[in-house]
Amino acid sequence: xxxxxxxxxxxxxxxxxxxxxxxxxxxxxxxxxxxxxxxxxxxxxxxxxxxxxxxxxxxxxxxxxxxxxxxxxxxxxxxxxxxxxxxxxxxxxxxxxxxxxxxxxxxxxxxxxxxxxxxxxxxxxxxxxxxxxxxxxxx
Numbered sequence: 001x002x003x004x005x006x007x008x009x010x011x012x013x014x015x016x017x018x019x020x021x022x023x024x025x026x027x028x029x030x031x032x033x034x035x036x037x038x039x040x041x042x043x044x045x046x047x048x049x050x051x052x053x054x055x056x057x058x059x060x061x062x063x064x065x066x067x068x069x070x071x072x073x074x075x076x077x078x079x080x081x082x083x084x085x086x087x088x089x090x091x092x093x094x095x096x097x098x099x100x101x102x103x104x105x106x107x108x109x110x111x112x113x114x115x116x117x118x119x120x121x122x123x124x125x126x127x128x129x130x131x132x133x134x135x136x137x138x139x
Contacts, residue, residue, distance in 0.1 A: 001091065003053060004062045010048045011067055023048055025060065025109045032114035036097050044109065061095050061103050068106070 011023045026045045034042075044060045045052045055063070066089060073087045095103065101121055109119035 001062070003055065004059050004066065004091075007047055007053060007055075008063045008066045008070070010051060011063075012070060014048045015071075024052055025107050026052075027109060027111045027113060027119065028054060030113040031111060031119065032116065036100055039104075040100075057100075058094065060107070061100055062091055064103050064107050065089075065091070065095070065099075068103070 011021070014023070015021045024045065024047055028043045028045060031039060031042060040057050043054050043056050045054050046060055046063060047053055069089045070087050092099075104119065105121045107119075111117065111119050
């Protein structure tokens with residue numbers, strides 16, 4: 001969790017200084033066509049500039065989940081009197097498929113080992129053995 005906070009803080013500090021959300025998120029192996037369950041076993045490089053670290057998918061999701069919450073809090077704080085603001089958040093031990101898919105869809109992840117340049121998140125049908133007809137996210 002500490003590493004997630006360090007990376008999130010670096011991304012936010014860069015945003016505050018430049019006014020632009022600039023980060024690197026990159027797959028460390030080919031991921032084209034993988035299901036979310038398969039992606040959960042992969043690692044990604046994330047950070048700002050040359051200060052990059054390798055993290056598992058759960059940490060990548062955590063970093064960008066915190067980032068989304070902080071940006072939302074900052075936008076809300078603009079309407080408040082000058083002063084401090086607080087961000088309350090809980091980091092789940094895991095993200096549901098729906099939460100993970102929404103977060104991944106908002107991250108620009110480079111895919112240097114695949115044909116496409118960036119990860120594209122899509123929702124496809126689950127295999128027939130799955131109960132209920134829910135959807136299985138795929139990359």
